[in-house]
Amino acid sequence: MAVVSVSMPDSLLERLDEFSDEHGYTGRSEVVREAARNLLGEFEDKRLEDRKLIGVVTVLFNYETTSVEERMMQLRHEHEDLVASNVHNHVGDHYCMELFILEGTLADISTFVGKIRATRDTLSVDYSVIPVENVEETLAADSS
Structure with missing residues (x-):
């Protein structure tokens, strides 16, 4: 080994x-x-390949680390076709949280999350994905 x-x-x-x-x-x-x-x-789930997905990514960082905030803005613009929505919030006295809503393929979401994880000085990066048709089925069932 x-x-x-x-x-x-x-x-x-x-x-x-x-x-x-x-x-x-x-x-x-x-x-x-x-x-x-x-x-x-994480991203080798065969059930998610070749399907349109919705992803939610949250990033927590110290607001005094401006390089992280700048990188988040850069990634948002670099992946504007993937990022459906982005929210920036202040959390506590010294932290910021970025929330990204993504719509795309597993490969695209994986690339985006990988770039965020590679960003120096982030404190936490969490994400989840769900196929779009699962959301549509849930909404249809709720309305009937």
């Missing part, structure tokens, strides 16, 4: 060690391997 060196802040390393201990992992490597498998598998 290959050995890989990864840089991370001390606070994240401490959280990783605590998680490993609390959940019975044999060590950091096991946690990182599982996290990598989960991340790589």
Whole structure:
């Protein structure tokens, strides 16, 4: 098995060690391997391929980190055909939250989320996707 060196802040390393201990992992490597498998598998769901999807992405960051806000604006414009809506909110005393509503393919949404995750200094990136026809079926059932 290959050995890989990864840089991370001390606070994240401490959280990783605590998680490993609390959940019975044999060590950091096991946690990182599982996290990598989960991340790589997120967008490999065959049921979502070749379907129009709606995605919701939330990004939390410190408002004093203007580079994140600038990057969010850049991504919104770069992917204007994918971003159906975007909302910026202030949360607490020092944080901002960007909410993106996306409409597109799994590949497009995956690319967009990947670029957000690669943005330095984001505190949290969460997302969910659902096929458009599931939303339409739910709305039709609710109206009858």
